[in-house]
Amino acid sequence: MPKDSGIGASSKRREDVRFLTGNGKYTDDINVAGQSYAHFVRSDVAHGRINSIDVSAAEAAPGVLKVFTAADFAEVGGVPCGWCVTDRHGNPMQEPKHPVLAEGKVRHVGDPYAVVVAESLSAARDAAELIEADIEELEAVIDMKAAVADGATKVHDDLTSNLCYDWGFVEENREAVDEAIKGAHHVTTLELTNNRLVANPMEPRVAVGEYDPWKDEHTLYTTSQNPHVIRLLMGAFVLGIPEHKLRVIAPDVGGGFGTKIFHYAEEAFCTFAAKALKRPVKWTSSRSEAFISDAHGRDHVTKIELAMDEEGKFLALRTDTYANMGAYLSTFAPSVPTWLHGTLMAGNYITPLIYVNVKAVFTNTVPVDAYRGAGRPEATFQLERVVDKAAREMGIDPVELRRRNFIDKSQFPYATPVAVEYDTGDYHATMDKLLEISDRDGFEARKAESAARGKLRGFGVAHYIEACGIAPSNLVGQLGARAGLYESATVRVNATGSISVMTGSHSHGQGHETSFAQVVADMLGIDEAQVDIVHGDTARTPMGMGTYGSRSIAVGGSAMVRATEKIIAKAKKVASHLMEASESDVEFANGQFTVAGTDKSVAWGDVCLAAYVPHNYPLEDIEPGLEETAFYDPANFTYPSGGYACEVEVDPETGQVEVLAFSAADDFGNVINPMIVEGQVHGGVAQGIGQALLENCVYDENGQLLTGSYMDYAMPRAYDVPMFTVDHSCQTPCTHNPLGVKGCGEAGAIGSPPAIVNAVIDALSGHGVEHIDMPLSPQRVWAAMHGKG
Amino acid sequence: MTKVSMTVNGKAVSGEAEGRTLLVEFLREGQGLTGTHVGCDTSQCGACTVHVNGEAVKSCTMFAADAEGAEVTTIEGMANADGSLGTIQQAFQDYHGLQCGFCTPGMVMIAADLLKNNPNPTEHEIRDYLEGNICRCTGYHNIVKAIQAAAGQSVPAVAAE
Numbered sequence: 021m022p023k024d025s026g027i028g029a030s031s032k033r034r035e036d037v038r039f040l041t042g043n044g045k046y047t048d049d050i051n052v053a054g055q056s057y058a059h060f061v062r063s064d065v066a067h068g069r070i071n072s073i074d075v076s077a078a079e080a081a082p083g084v085l086k087v088f089t090a091a092d093f094a095e096v097g098g099v100p101c102g103w104c105v106t107d108r109h110g111n112p113m114q115e116p117k118h119p120v121l122a123e124g125k126v127r128h129v130g131d132p133y134a135v136v137v138a139e140s141l142s143a144a145r146d147a148a149e150l151i152e153a154d155i156e157e158l159e160a161v162i163d164m165k166a167a168v169a170d171g172a173t174k175v176h177d178d179l180t181s182n183l184c185y186d187w188g189f190v191e192e193n194r195e196a197v198d199e200a201i202k203g204a205h206h207v208t209t210l211e212l213t214n215n216r217l218v219a220n221p222m223e224p225r226v227a228v229g230e231y232d233p234w235k236d237e238h239t240l241y242t243t244s245q246n247p248h249v250i251r252l253l254m255g256a257f258v259l260g261i262p263e264h265k266l267r268v269i270a271p272d273v274g275g276g277f278g279t280k281i282f283h284y285a286e287e288a289f290c291t292f293a294a295k296a297l298k299r300p301v302k303w304t305s306s307r308s309e310a311f312i313s314d315a316h317g318r319d320h321v322t323k324i325e326l327a328m329d330e331e332g333k334f335l336a337l338r339t340d341t342y343a344n345m346g347a348y349l350s351t352f353a354p355s356v357p358t359w360l361h362g363t364l365m366a367g368n369y370i371t372p373l374i375y376v377n378v379k380a381v382f383t384n385t386v387p388v389d390a391y392r393g394a395g396r397p398e399a400t401f402q403l404e405r406v407v408d409k410a411a412r413e414m415g416i417d418p419v420e421l422r423r424r425n426f427i428d429k430s431q432f433p434y435a436t437p438v439a440v441e442y443d444t445g446d447y448h449a450t451m452d453k454l455l456e457i458s459d460r461d462g463f464e465a466r467k468a469e470s471a472a473r474g475k476l477r478g479f480g481v482a483h484y485i486e487a488c489g490i491a492p493s494n495l496v497g498q499l500g501a502r503a504g505l506y507e508s509a510t511v512r513v514n515a516t517g518s519i520s521v522m523t524g525s526h527s528h529g530q531g532h533e534t535s536f537a538q539v540v541a542d543m544l545g546i547d548e549a550q551v552d553i554v555h556g557d558t559a560r561t562p563m564g565m566g567t568y569g570s571r572s573i574a575v576g577g578s579a580m581v582r583a584t585e586k587i588i589a590k591a592k593k594v595a596s597h598l599m600e601a602s603e604s605d606v607e608f609a610n611g612q613f614t615v616a617g618t619d620k621s622v623a624w625g626d627v628c629l630a631a632y633v634p635h636n637y638p639l640e641d642i643e644p645g646l647e648e649t650a651f652y653d654p655a656n657f658t659y660p661s662g663g664y665a666c667e668v669e670v671d672p673e674t675g676q677v678e679v680l681a682f683s684a685a686d687d688f689g690n691v692i693n694p695m696i697v698e699g700q701v702h703g704g705v706a707q708g709i710g711q712a713l714l715e716n717c718v719y720d721e722n723g724q725l726l727t728g729s730y731m732d733y734a735m736p737r738a739y740d741v742p743m744f745t746v747d748h749s750c751q752t753p754c755t756h757n758p759l760g761v762k763g764c765g766e767a768g769a770i771g772s773p774p775a776i777v778n779a780v781i782d783a784l785s786g787h788g789v790e791h792i793d794m795p796l797s798p799q800r801v802w803a804a805m806h807g808k809g
Numbered sequence: 810m811t812k813v814s815m816t817v818n819g820k821a822v823s824g825e826a827e828g829r830t831l832l833v834e835f836l837r838e839g840q841g842l843t844g845t846h847v848g849c850d851t852s853q854c855g856a857c858t859v860h861v862n863g864e865a866v867k868s869c870t871m872f873a874a875d876a877e878g879a880e881v882t883t884i885e886g887m888a889n890a891d892g893s894l895g896t897i898q899q900a901f902q903d904y905h906g907l908q909c910g911f912c913t914p915g916m917v918m919i920a921a922d923l924l925k926n927n928p929n930p931t932e933h934e935i936r937d938y939l940e941g942n943i944c945r946c947t948g949y950h951n952i953v954k955a956i957q958a959a960a961g962q963s964v965p966a967v968a969a970e
């Protein structure tokens with residue numbers, strides 16, 4: 021019987037009412053009295069030397085307040101990177117300066133070199149046309165392998181090369197892996213590309229900077245997944261504003277998918293300019309501008325080799341990856357191809373020896389950073405593609421080959437050879453569930469039916485692991501993170517019993533206002549409607565690290581549980597006083613405090629009132645009030661896993677791929693709100709279908725972005741995806757967080773691309789096609805079928 | 810600048826507009842009706858969808874001046890008279906047809922347009938009709954279900970399939 025409230029219930033989302041009636045408040049909906057408008061002037065060449073910028077005509081244009089260039093930012097810092105990766109020789113990565121406005125050179129199409137601030141947006145845009153910039157075009161570095169070849173043009177003249185780092189993991193295993201591969205019965209090799217993507221949350225980025233000279237305080241409204249992180253990075257590293265003088269507000273945010281984690285130059289600009297001009301400054305990105313200024317995702321080129329014995333048991337795995345950093349290091353960019361990728365290469369399998377090499381490369385393209393899954397989709401894609409290819413080469417059924425190598429549930433906790441310890445999982449169970457919900461047994465009949473219509477039908481599976489609940493601070497500190505990755509919550513019980521929960525997590529579509537309230541209400545045995553979730557404002561919430569890496573319920577939720585436990589402990593003391601009972605005899609359930617073995621009871625509301633009107637109260641023992649804060653730092657990552665199956669039909673005449681069915685059997689541990697969890701999977705899978713079949717961010721050899729709008733960058737639309745079959749009934753709860761939750765935000769985008777590609781390769785099995793790089797466009801599929809791939 | 814007058818959500822309004830002022834700018838900036846969103850600059854995403862004289866229109870693709878004298882309905886005008894959610898809005902909440910909410914006003918407006926023209930659409934017809942509206946969050950699954958439910962079709966409850 022499904023629950024109708026609390027943990028495990030599909031409570032309807034309370035935030036929906038404002039969104040459905042036009043009452044959401046997104047950053048662009050905020051207009052501050054007296055605001056001015058910023059228009060960024062961006063490079064239209066990929067690489068160029070700035071000889072001069074003449075802004076005089078623009079500054080004289082009607083309505084213009086000021087035109088800013090790099091010279092105005094001489095006294096402020098660059099946009100910082102939050103992670104330093106150490107290379108395989110023990111040296112820190114090469115880290116170039118990222119100025120707020122381009123200094124000396126422009127390094128990608130979209131790199132801003134001037135900003136016009138004016139009374140209206142149209143005045144700013146018109147004046148921008150009057151800027152005379154003498155920018156001498158230089159050779160652009162676009163291809164990653166060419167970028168690290170001897171003699172390549174350098175993106176940053178002050179670095180020794182375009183190589184950010186050459187990372188080896190686990191470096192001590194390097195030779196043993198080489199040996200194992202040399203001596204193996206069979207080695208399957210695959211070269212593949214993980215296509216460059218643009219995250220494309222539907223709300224473009226916006227920043228509104230405001231300065232109040234009365235209190236010397238700055239406020240920034242911004243489209244962020246983590247306002248405290250922005251406050252820390254921008255305040256401490258760019259503008260030198262102490263945190264108590266800087267408030268960052270991220271109100272309703274229209275999707276993030278990673279690209280709204282990072283601190284961007286536009287945020288620093290608006291904050292800085294608001295003080296310089298003594299006027300609020302607003303910037304709203306257009307979609308075209310988003311394509312050339314939001315951090316992109318993925319963009320890996322990999323060679324992977326899997327060594328097996330006669331039975332198909334995995335012996336060793338070796339990968340060699342080039343990862344694009346773009347022109348500058350975005351906030352978390354260096355961590356994505358390394359610690360969020362190499363550590364996942366064991367997948368669900370027992371592979372005794374693994375070596376991962378990653379070369380991170382600077383190019384004259386937009387910075388690349390985390391996009392939904394961040395490193396884990398790249399790992400899963402390689403692994404699940406090579407396993408499928410290996411199955412074909414070995415003549416073993418792909419499901420069977422996976423099962424032969426699965427870590428068995430009896431082996432948890434399981435330490436992989438790539439430095440992580442999985443706490444729980446049951447991969448055979450999710451695979452069983454997957455085969456059931458996808459009706460694999462009926463596939464041959466469906467295939468024959470397709471064949472009768474002249475279509476090629478294929479069935480593909482993938483099984484993923486991901487590391488969520490990011491992350492233990494002491495561990496990530498050793499790995500190069502320049503921040504902790506705990507989360508915080510303050511539970512404020514009001515005098516009449518209603519509750520405000522201030523969380524450091526941020527909701528930009530995930531429904532925290534509902535699911536977080538379910539947790540607190542369940543713990544206190546009160547109505548969910550009495551609990552309000554406050555997020556997205558550094559002045560109202562405790563220092564928190566925000567939402568990404570499927571961490572909110574696992575880390576933020578755990579902080580909230582700890583704070584609520586403190587509330588219950590204190591409330592029991594108050595209740596024991598009111599009931600004149602020993603504290604150890606007080607029980608709390610369903611919003612009532614009782615004394616075991618008696619008929620004494622007090623209600624939740626009475627205890628709350630007593631805490632704030634402490635006339636009859638143990639003042640000698642405890643303070644009045646009922647408000648507690650907890651910071652939670654996880655002991656480990658969480659490890660959601662699952663099996664995904666895709667069924668496709670390929671039209672041999674055109675190469676068109678249609679996704680007929682998609683099934684997902686996930687193990688997320690315990691689930692707070694099944695409706696929300698399923699919605700997260702749907703959305704992730706649709707993005708995976710986008711990556712596999714449609715989306716591709718393409719630069720030409722001169723560094724011009726060929727896919728700079730929705731005319732050229734194919735976003736999945738309603739007719740591109742089927743109804744999904746999703747299941748999360750296989751649940752092995754996380755052992756180290758209080759809710760037993762694992763996180764569900766990224767799984768769909770991680771597990772789906774290899775399942776789709778495997779299905780297409782299966783459909784083309786009669787055509788000798790071994791691999792096609794994503795996106796599997798009709799042109800690419802047709803070419804591969806005709807030996808022109 | 811010229812003066813433009815129209816009826817928005819049943820109320821007569823007027824305001825100044827340049828020749829290049831888009832209807833969406835007139836609504837958002839001039840009228841403070843920020844429920845209508847802008848998600849692109851190439852008429853591709855549908856976040857800006859409103860009704861003009863009863864037809865769904867991308868308000869980023871129409872000049873304010875061209876709506877002179879028109880009857881315009883935006884998401885702010887879609888609730889019932891007592892303020893409760895209208896049928897389509899309620900179905901979106903019941904079937905979890907929204908996540909971040911940014912595409913949602915456009916989705917509700919296009920869904921209303923669909924159901925006016927085709928009160929009992931098939932799944933295929935719904936997906937085709939949503940061609941001009943992009944959602945990055947939901948994977949469309951629950952949007953399709955919400956529209957089916959709003960059409961009175963029997964749809965399995967959320968998380969019960």
Ligand code: FES
Pocket residue numbers: 846847848849850851852853854855856857858867868869870
């Ligand atoms: S804003 Fe109108 S279609 Fe995108």
Ligand code: FES
Pocket residue numbers: 222274275529906907908909910911912913943944945946947
């Ligand atoms: S709900 Fe976020 S774009 Fe549709």
